[in-house]
Structure formats: structure tokens, C-alpha cells
Amino acid sequence: MDKTSRRFGSFEVLLLKDGVFEAFSEVLTHTAGAEARHAALAAWGKPSFGIDVNCFALRGPDGLMLVDAGTGTAWGEAYGHARTALVAAGLSAGEVGRVLITHLHGDHALGLFDGEEPHFPQAEIWVPATDLAFFTDQAARATLPKARQGGFDIAERLQRLYGERVRLIGPGEILPGIELQALPGHTHGHSGYLIHGAQESLMLWGDALHLPELQAADPEIGLEYDLDGAMAARTRRSVLAQAAREGWVVSGGHIRGFYRVRALADGFEVVAA
Ligand SMILES: [Zn+2]
Numbered sequence: 001m002d003k004t005s006r007r008f009g010s011f012e013v014l015l016l017k018d019g020v021f022e023a024f025s026e027v028l029t030h031t032a033g034a035e036a037r038h039a040a041l042a043a044w045g046k047p048s049f050g051i052d053v054n055c056f057a058l059r060g061p062d063g064l065m066l067v068d069a070g071t072g073t074a075w076g077e078a079y080g081h082a083r084t085a086l087v088a089a090g091l092s093a094g095e096v097g098r099v100l101i102t103h104l105h106g107d108h109a110l111g112l113f114d115g116e117e118p119h120f121p122q123a124e125i126w127v128p129a130t131d132l133a134f135f136t137d138q139a140a141r142a143t144l145p146k147a148r149q150g151g152f153d154i155a156e157r158l159q160r161l162y163g164e165r166v167r168l169i170g171p172g173e174i175l176p177g178i179e180l181q182a183l184p185g186h187t188h189g190h191s192g193y194l195i196h197g198a199q200e201s202l203m204l205w206g207d208a209l210h211l212p213e214l215q216a217a218d219p220e221i222g223l224e225y226d227l228d229g230a231m232a233a234r235t236r237r238s239v240l241a242q243a244a245r246e247g248w249v250v251s252g253g254h255i256r257g258f259y260r261v262r263a264l265a266d267g268f269e270v271v272a273a
Helices: 034-042 081-088 105-113 130-133 138-142 150-165 212-217 229-246
Strands: 007-009 011-024 027-032 048-060 063-067 096-100 124-128 166-169 172-175 178-182 191-195 200-206 222-225 249-251 259-263 266-273
Touching: 011 081, 011 105, 027 034, 048 105, 105 150, 124 130, 124 150, 124 249, 130 150, 130 166, 130 266, 138 150, 150 166, 200 229, 212 222, 212 266, 229 259, 229 266
Parallel strands: 063 096, 096 124, 124 166, 200 249
Antiparallel strands: 007 011, 011 048, 027 222, 048 063, 172 178, 178 191, 191 200, 249 259, 259 266
């Protein structure tokens, strides 16, 4: 597939980098309140964060699939490079038989679309049922400010353009060797995908962490993009602990490459794998 791909179980996995999102550091949150938030910001010391945006190609026994789809052309020319990375690896959108979605935010799902056409002509789109239920609930939409309603538009467009090819999935084994793990908080149906291997397994944890170094050291640090900050922090702590305990390799929507998690006396650290 590509010289940078890695094998986990029966899947060859390639990280596709879509772009880098510049977020002002003001978006940082802390479950312990203003003082802890201030201390975290002071320790960071910079006005912004550069947050990688990734998706993944997995080649396995029944062909090619993706985990998330990047931004496509929706966020302008600084993004959408996952599409060129796929082609550079000798693959094409037409070969993609399935896209597993971690959650219905733009940086993960807008790449499913070319305007009013599906970008993946043959693919089924597998979406955590809880996430689609939330983002199709008009009462839930009304509780959020306009700037946070993008997922609702994506859910509507997904159903309209992919129709019967949208498949709802839940926790547990969804394919031989792949398990969906609910990681609620960032969104209510936010999910990770665990790819089982005999030697090592890979957890693609979506947006459980956006700032891996900071949030591993202090899992109570979040970003305003988390729909339920307290739940996101609990999930973050538990998936970090599980990754450390199980010896998983981890990656996700916003981390530069493949890592392992080490538990420290207080918090965790991520180390390149
Ligand atoms: Zn994201």
C-alpha cells in the first residue's frame, strides 16, 4: 500500500494526513475550573495549538476501507490532503467499500461528500447509531449555538446522499478483528475502533484526545469542541488507562503518527511506537 503503512492483525493501516487545524489556545477547558485552566494555558505558553487532522486507510481480507474521511474540499486548500495521500498510496475512492465513522464532525465526515454527490461511489458508511440519533434530533439541535450545529447538517446530507448505504453500528465486534468501543463525551456517540492483532492491537480513538501530550499528562484538559466535557474527561482517562494496560498502539483523528501509552504516578505519557 505504502512504505509507511503498518500491519495489525489482518489489516494494513495507513495514516492519511488531511491538514493541520490552528486553534486558539482559548478553546482549552479544564474540568477543575478557571484556575486549573489558567495554569494549563500558562504552562503551554503559546497563543494557539496546531492540531493534525487525520483519517486512516485499512486494507484487509475484504478490500479497502477508511476510518473517517477527512474534510474533502469543504475547509479549503489547507485541508483535504487525505484524498491525495490515498491516491499517492496507489488507492482510489472508487475502491473504498466501507467507511467507519468515529463521529459526525466536519473534520471526520465532510470528506464523504463532493457537494451534493457521494465521494465514495461504492462505499457503505458505518456510523455509530448513538451519534446519528443525536445529530438527527432537532430538539437537540435547538440547544446548541449555530457554530456547533455542523453535525446536524452532516447527518442530514449523509442520509440524503448515501441513503440505504448508511449502516448503524454499536459497541462490540463489527467485523472480524475490529471492535467498536463507545468513547462518549466529545460527542454522545463518539466511538473508537480497536483493530486486534496477535502481536499488537491498534486503537484508533478518534477525538478522545486532541492534544496528546497535554491531555495524556492531564486528562482533565479538554477543548470547547467536546459536547460533554466532564464525560469526555472520564472517557479520556479510561481509554488511556486501558491502552497502557493492554499495551495497545494508539492513533486517532488528531495525533501525529502511532504511539503507546505509559501510565505514570500521576497521569500518562504518550511515546512514539
Ligand atoms: Zn476532530
